[in-house]
Amino acid sequence: VAEVLPLSESELRLLGSLVQHEVPFMLVGLSAAALQGAPVVTEDVDLWFENLNDPRLIPALQAVGAAYAPPFGYNPPMLAGSGSEPFDVVVHMSGLGSFADEWKHALDVSLGPLTLKVLALDRILASKLAANRPKDRLVIPVLRDTLITLASRKRRELDP
Amino acid sequence: MNRGSRRYESKLAPLRCRALGRRLDLSAKKSQVPVVSRKTTALDRSPQGLRGPGSTVDWARRLAAEVGAIMEAHPEAEPENIRRALISLQSPPLERLNRSLRRGRGFAAFRK
Numbered sequence: 001v002a003e004v005l006p007l008s009e010s011e012l013r014l015l016g017s018l019v020q021h022e023v024p025f026m027l028v029g030l031s032a033a034a035l036q037g038a039p040v041v042t043e044d045v046d047l048w049f050e051n052l053n054d055p056r057l058i059p060a061l062q063a064v065g066a067a068y069a070p071p072f073g074y075n076p077p078m079l080a081g082s083g084s085e086p087f088d089v090v091v092h093m094s095g096l097g098s099f100a101d102e103w104k105h106a107l108d109v110s111l112g113p114l115t116l117k118v119l120a121l122d123r124i125l126a127s128k129l130a131a132n133r134p135k136d137r138l139v140i141p142v143l144r145d146t147l148i149t150l151a152s153r154k155r156r157e158l159d160p
Numbered sequence: 161m162n163r164g165s166r167r168y169e170s171k172l173a174p175l176r177c178r179a180l181g182r183r184l185d186l187s188a189k190k191s192q193v194p195v196v197s198r199k200t201t202a203l204d205r206s207p208q209g210l211r212g213p214g215s216t217v218d219w220a221r222r223l224a225a226e227v228g229a230i231m232e233a234h235p236e237a238e239p240e241n242i243r244r245a246l247i248s249l250q251s252p253p254l255e256r257l258n259r260s261l262r263r264g265r266g267f268a269a270f271r272k
Contacts, residue, residue, distance in 0.1 A: 007258055034260035035253045039244030041264040045257075086261065112254045145241035152230045153249070 007045070010083030013064045016114050021060035024050040024099070026106050026117035028090055028124065030139065035109050036121045038146040040139055048090040048119070050099040052077055095130020096123060121147055223247070 018025055027035065029046035049057070052068070061067055065082035069075065077089045096102055106117040119127075125143040128136040227243045248256050 007254070007261060031257055031260065034248075034256050037245050037249040037256060039241065039248050041260050043261070043264040045261070109253050111257065141238060142241050145237045146245040148234050148237050149230060149242050149245040149249070152233065 007086065008083065010064070011045075011086055012083075012112060012114065014061070014066055014079075014083035014087070015111070015116065017060045017064045018047075018057075019114055019116065021056045021063070023054055023056045023060050024103065026099075026103065026119055027109075028093060028119040028127070029088075030124075032118045033121055033124050033139075033143055033146070035111070035118055036107070036146070037150065038121065038139075038143055040142055043086075044088045045086045046088045046090045047079075048093060048099065048102075050103070052089070052091065093119075093127045095127050121150065 025047050026032075027045060028048045029044075030038070030040045030042035031045040033040055034042065052070075057068060061079065061081070061084075066079055066084045067081045069078040069080045071077045077091065078084075079087050079089060093102070102119060102123060103117065105120055105123065107120055108115050109118040121143065125140065125147065128140055128143060223243065223246060226246055227239055230242050231237060231239055248259075251259075
């Protein structure tokens with residue numbers, strides 16, 4: 001059985017380059033939920049960009065050998081090249097406010113050497129409830145229970 | 161009842177089975193497992209770190225207590241989700257993400 005690799009160094013480098021070039025983006029979806037402790041599985045890492053025409057985006061990707069592939073035919077907007085494999089580009093989140101509104105409440109999460117903006121778990125749940133696809137409905141109870149767990153832990157920290 | 165010392169004598173079994181049972185000696189024999197390995201597998205000789213404060217058993221007890229406390233306040237929640245979330249929260253974010261992706265990609269490999 002071939003080894004299934006986790007987030008690789010080149011993938012982390014790509015994220016690092018986006019941060020270094022100050023491209024406004026945040027992690028959303030189930031990978032963001034997993035970062036906050038939700039016991040969920042996912043195949044990809046969803047990146048929500050404020051503006052795909054941001055002049056800092058192309059240099060940030062080029063610096064690590066990646067590129068931006070605009071939408072074409074059945075292809076949504078995508079990242080391509082080195083370290084881009086697990087990343088999906090998101091331009092709209094169901095049931096949420098604008099990128100700027102959500103950015104204000106996004107969390108700073110340490111991801112190894114990086115600190116990334118991550119959509120808060122309650123907002124991920126809101127987006128899953130709004131999207132309401134069969135695959136969203138499967139994870140809604142897990143996200144709810146993780147929120148309960150986090151709230152309970154926070155209460156215990158405040159009032160041990 | 162010492163089952164090892166009794167031969168297979170069921171009257172309900174077909175004749176051929178009874179004949180086979182008579183040929184097989186099921187009485188207790190001296191164990192072939194070396195003495196050293198029998199000692200290490202005995203329950204009263206648990207590996208170090210399994211018992212005592214800060215041990216695996218202690219960790220499992222604390223986890224169960226925490227799940228219990230949350231379930232008491234939120235009976236509508238699924239205890240399995242709570243338990244898995246608590247375990248996940250014990251590791252750093254990168255490890256959580258890696259675990260999630262590793263498993264997700266593993267499932268994807270089976271789907272193909």
